[in-house]
Amino acid sequence: MCPSKTNKINLKWKQNAITVAGGNGQGQQLNQIIGPYGIFIDEKKNIFIADVGNHRIVEWKYNAKQGQIIVGENGYGNRIDQLHFPTHVIVDQQNHSIIIADGSNRRVIQWLNQTQQILIDNIECNGLAMDQHGFLYVSDIVKNEVRRWKMGEYNEEIIVAGGNGQGDQLNKPGFIFVDKDQSVYISDRENHRVMKWKKDATEGRIV
Template sequence: MQVSLDAVKHVFINRIEVIDCDAKLADVWPIENVWGILKEKLRGREYSHIEQLKNDIKKEWQKFSVSLCQQMMDKIPARLKLVIDQGGYALRERLIHIHLNARWKPNGVTVAGGNGKGTGINQLSMPSGLYVDDEQTIYVADRENHRIVEWKPGATSGQVVAGGNGAGSNANQLYQPFDVIVDKESDSLIICDQGNKRVVRWPRRNGISGETIISNIFCRGLTMDDDGSLYIIDNGNYEVRRYRRGESKGTLVAGGHGIRHDPGQLFEPQYIAVDKDHAVYVSEHGQSRVTKWVKGVEGRIIVAGGNGKGPELTRMIVRSYKFST
């Protein structure tokens, strides 16, 4: 605990200033994360009397482990520093601002894998989706190894955090996972378990098995908005659905009318992003384009590509790579 206090003291030295936008409490106050976890545990339950609700809250409260609380406490100094560096803005609302004249280095740096295709802990095999958290930890959907691998900054090998027990449909297995994100509120991984046609929630810390939250869906990509709603590409129905917490059917927000070429269709959707206004962006492999879908506007808006495949700046070749707004 003294180490954490010293770290907080170091962060605040000569850096306290009045700001207009305060960070959300969950970023700097562990108890707010606890309330979020409790809310998720009780979501969907119905009560006829307040005492029933109180009893369930007490039961779930007693299930909290000391190790989980310690993990939340240990993260506070780093999260405080990030909040300060961002001028007080909440971490989950952080936007990446890239200057219009930004120039990129010609050569990249390997941050995961790079040791040939294989099953080793320092290898990957057909990696598909990935997610980078606030601490720059990378989570990779290692598709052909049927696992999700965590890579810390600067690490030379990863750590299996989901799956890794061979291809299968048991609760402790995955089958060709295609994408992964982190749900901060429940501190869990949300995984597109494509081969099993399901979406799985898996504890991010020492999880040994997952929980199916959506079934019978050919999940290709997924993301989450600031409100905690989940957006999932169903490549079997060529559509994108939004699932608010606790929902099992979801709401259609893009496509969903089969494979045709009129404005209401998607063709081989690959990856998805959602902006702060809840507009949905979808990369379409079959049409070599990126489309935008806005609530209340019929059909899609082409925002990139749409002129056939090719190397010209007016064309695209949509690969299976994730993008963001």
């Protein structure tokens, strides 16, 4: 039996978007960004942005007219207090630390109260994610895989997606998202698709 018309729910997207960060042309001012890449939105709706072209991480408070520099006030470079083309950022909301995929420096770095620590080195990092169990996920665009570490235990890693070379598995995986079941969703960039890898799966499926 078909449901009556009165029970139907009509959903419609708003036709006009609003700008929540930037929108003032590219540049280095606090109300500008250049080539924004990864973003993270916290529980207060504040937006953390990997401002790639400015080699910095900026935070835009909810409804703010300009951002504030969280990381990257020391110019670009490879010192521990510098970034070079950061591609993604997440916030560990347990200790409020900032975790950054510092792309061209080939490292994942953590900032906590202006103290820096390299968590993972020698990795072609691109995307980051963290699950509710305290695991950190990083996509590697050269090895074409997503790896997982337990926060605080970076000597042991597990490949959770890809790892079989470029091609049918993954090809330059970028953004990643992890759900409550620890399934990993991956933007498989050069294969032009989004993949889902369930926990402990040996292959993914197109979603």
